[in-house]
Amino acid sequence: MKTNGVVNGAFETTRLDVPRTEDENVSILWKNIHYKVNDWSSFTNNKKVILHSVSGYFKSGTLNAILGSSGTGKTTLLNILSGSQGCSSGGGRLAANSKIYVQPKWATSYFIAQHVHENLIGELTIRTILQYAFAFKNGSSARRLAASHIAQTMSTLLLPEKLLDQPFCRCSGGEQRRIAIAQELMALTAPNFLFLDEPTTGLDSVSAYETMRCLQQLAKRQHITVISSIHAPNQETLFLFDQLYVLAKSLDGGVCIFTGPPSYIRPFLESNLPTAITDTKSPPIETLIKIACNGNGKLTK
Template identity: 30%
Template sequence: MSLFTIKNVQKTFTHGEVKEEILKGIDVTLPEGKITALTGASGSGKSTLLTIAAGLQTASDGQISFEQQQLTSMRREELRQIRAKQFGFIFQFAHLVPFLTVQEQLSLMLETAETPLSKQTQKKEIREILELVDMWKRKDAYPASLSGGEKQRIAVARAIIHSPKMLFADEPTASLDSKRSKEVMTLIQRLAKERNITVLMVTHDMDMLTFADHIIEMQDGKIVQDKTI
């Protein structure tokens, strides 16, 4: 039984009378608790595939299955609930709320995910996560005072604070230098293993592929290579 599968997913955009095929029948099974990296040249369709898999946009055809549930046939509110409670997201930039402290960023995420945790348990979980990402000492800091690497570590913490089963990462290290990139990817790799989180990550950085368990290379809307490390 697979946690997450993508079957014959297609995406076509129409511009007047012109149709542009972005995805041309994608089939992928994500190994549970592992990191799958989507790579390929700009315009290959990797970011489109990730956003469709995450339920952020719809496919023109095909099926997305999560825990044997068909995401592609869900009503909007059902899909929103899945995204809020079972999915975590990391993007190229941290997108932290400027007027919230580090610990308030995580508290807001728990509220958004509608977690059933008591306030006391939430505080304990926030401390545990911030200690895991080595940011507890900065718990009262605002985003403006954080470095790029620190912001991205908080973005990672925010993405997993509600214990999601899936983590979607779109170029999570693109805004960082090589040293900070490796630190963030080491963190994602460790947390995915410790918490059994299945990760789908888009990256153009070949150095980041060393952290992946499963690599999918895309070209012109198709998969040209699918290998498990």
């Protein structure tokens, strides 16, 4: 894959010069992401590796998941890809040969933190929250477009119009998550990327599925690359994703042990570790996550 320019330390966007093949839709590609933080646990300034030379890519208009057990570096990778975690910030440092390529060059992105819905004022109605967000993102000159844009966004996120005059605190957990997403989508121009940190945490399986289904529709309809870290989706929710990126713990930090569509997990395990898939009735993703927790970053039971 040819690239136009290389950026050390990532975070500056460079345009991908992708050939006219199936890879033409690649919107973000990362190579050798190696991230260390200061480790003072033993009262010496040692470096702890969080991510160990991970590489991958996602395509435009797709819903993508970064999976793995706790401590594998899911949120760190999400923060690095979104640019919200700099190459030298918070006591951490990104290796000089770590690179990120983004298409288009001047891409826009929104990052939705895990607990952002807890920061919204519960007594405000949904209409008021979204009107304030719309005014902030578009200015007063676009005020006449607010009502139609709010209605369209509510429809895309499967939020009934009757919710608009309801206080935020009286909405269900799943509705609150989707309202927080709607707030970020109030700009008239859709972003190129939407990053979400564990948007289904704390939700029941039905609400989690509904939230991810809305994000799937959003990715397809508005051609947004949606990238979400997620902890333990059920089988139905898992198959909403176009691409999975599974991280595992190793002695040298988080490493990628699988990337591809959900339907590829079973043949991947059958090819690389056949006894694991035949010895259990668990869904393939559960088997893969258990393997990811074995601590050596390798496909062994």
